[in-house]
Amino acid sequence: xxxRTTSSKTEILEVLKSSGNAMSHEMIQTELHRKVDRATIxxxxxxxxxxxxxxxxxxxxGKQYFAFCMNCGEKKHVHSHKHLHFRCLExxxxxxxxxxxxxPLPSGYIGKVHNLLVSGYCRECGSEEGNNFS
Amino acid sequence: xxxRTTSSKTEILEVLKSSGNAMSHEMIQTELHRKVDRATIxxxxxxxxxxxxxxxxxxxxGKQYFAFCMNCGEKKHVHSHKHLHFRCLExxxxxxxxxxxxxPLPSGYIGKVHNLLVSGYCRECGSEEGNNFS
DNA sequence: GTTTATGCAAATTCTTTGCAATACT
DNA sequence: AGTATTGCAAAGAATTTGCATAAAC
Numbered sequence: 001x002x003x004r005t006t007s008s009k010t011e012i013l014e015v016l017k018s019s020g021n022a023m024s025h026e027m028i029q030t031e032l033h034r035k036v037d038r039a040t041i042x043x044x045x046x047x048x049x050x051x052x053x054x055x056x057x058x059x060x061x062g063k064q065y066f067a068f069c070m071n072c073g074e075k076k077h078v079h080s081h082k083h084l085h086f087r088c089l090e091x092x093x094x095x096x097x098x099x100x101x102x103x104p105l106p107s108g109y110i111g112k113v114h115n116l117l118v119s120g121y122c123r124e125c126g127s128e129e130g131n132n133f134s
Numbered sequence: 135x136x137x138r139t140t141s142s143k144t145e146i147l148e149v150l151k152s153s154g155n156a157m158s159h160e161m162i163q164t165e166l167h168r169k170v171d172r173a174t175i176x177x178x179x180x181x182x183x184x185x186x187x188x189x190x191x192x193x194x195x196g197k198q199y200f201a202f203c204m205n206c207g208e209k210k211h212v213h214s215h216k217h218l219h220f221r222c223l224e225x226x227x228x229x230x231x232x233x234x235x236x237x238p239l240p241s242g243y244i245g246k247v248h249n250l251l252v253s254g255y256c257r258e259c260g261s262e263e264g265n266n267f268s
Numbered sequence: 269g270t271t272t273a274t275g276c277a278a279a280t281t282c283t284t285t286g287c288a289a290t291a292c293t
Numbered sequence: 294a295g296t297a298t299t300g301c302a303a304a305g306a307a308t309t310t311g312c313a314t315a316a317a318c
Contacts, residue, residue: 003272004273004316004317004318005317006274006317009273025307036274037274037275037276038307039274039277039308039310040273043309046309058195058196059192062197062282062306063196063307063308136293138297138298139292140291140292140299142298173283173299174300176282178298180284196307197282198282
């Protein structure tokens with residue numbers, strides 16, 4: 001199944017690139033100039049993930065976020081990356097953090113690490129109070 | 135709203151305790167002797183989370199898993215814990231790992247860490263091949 | 269012209285909620 | 294008795310799928 005270039009694909013990728021953060025399908029939709037159907041957005045995003053252009057993060061809210069990771073750059077996406085995603089509990093923003101992570105897995109566990117999500121408050125929202133993590 | 139003791143609650147907690155792993159509502163349901171309604175299971179589990187008896191983990195499949203964490207023990211649940219959850223991509227099992235994690239957050243980020251999920255292959259399923267992380 | 273991509277609507281899956289009946293204390 | 298809990302059904306929310314039409318190559 002050979003991929004075809006379409007304006008939907010181009011624009012969605014552009015939105016992700018210029019945002020630099022992980023976005024839900026809804027956030028992407030509102031950033032697009034033309035109206036693109038939800039189903040199409042999902043299909044395009046999943047293609048991007050298959051192709052390694054974008055990666056998918058499941059937030060602690062159970063929703064899918066998609067990111068063109070600045071750290072991974074343009075190069076083929078390494079699926080088993082070792083960096084963190086940070087989701088702000090205040091503004092909901094999901095970012096890719098550069099921090100390298102050394103992960104202490106018990107022996108016997110094969111596990112390249114992925115989809116590592118940390119929640120808290122980002123630089124902008126950072127308020128000490130109300131740290132009601134669930 | 136004062137909590138009441140019921141057999142549903144007792145049995146659900148018992149199932150979680152004896153399993154030692156994080157379970158979905160469905161896994162719990164099949165382990166119960168009596169039939170308990172989905173809605174009830176969810177309500178009970180969410181109560182447990184509020185009370186800090188159990189914690190909720192959102193898997194990379196977007197589903198909720200609930201665990202009576204052996205590491206946290208009987209004591210009041212510390213919401214911002216620092217240990218990992220490991221989900222096996224083969225058998226789907228979710229475990230709490232003891233590993234202490236030192237997390238490199240950029241300065242300016244307030245973030246106690248929680249819901250840290252790592253995916254891979256557990257000791258039992260551990261097969262090198264087919265590491266198709268998405 | 270053939271095959272992929274899109275939009276629309278409908279189906280799925282997971283989770284939550286309203287409400288009347290039931291069970292705790 | 295009074296209030297929390299349960300079951301059932303229905304509602305919600307996020308994501309996927311079927312199918313006919315439109316667009317790429």
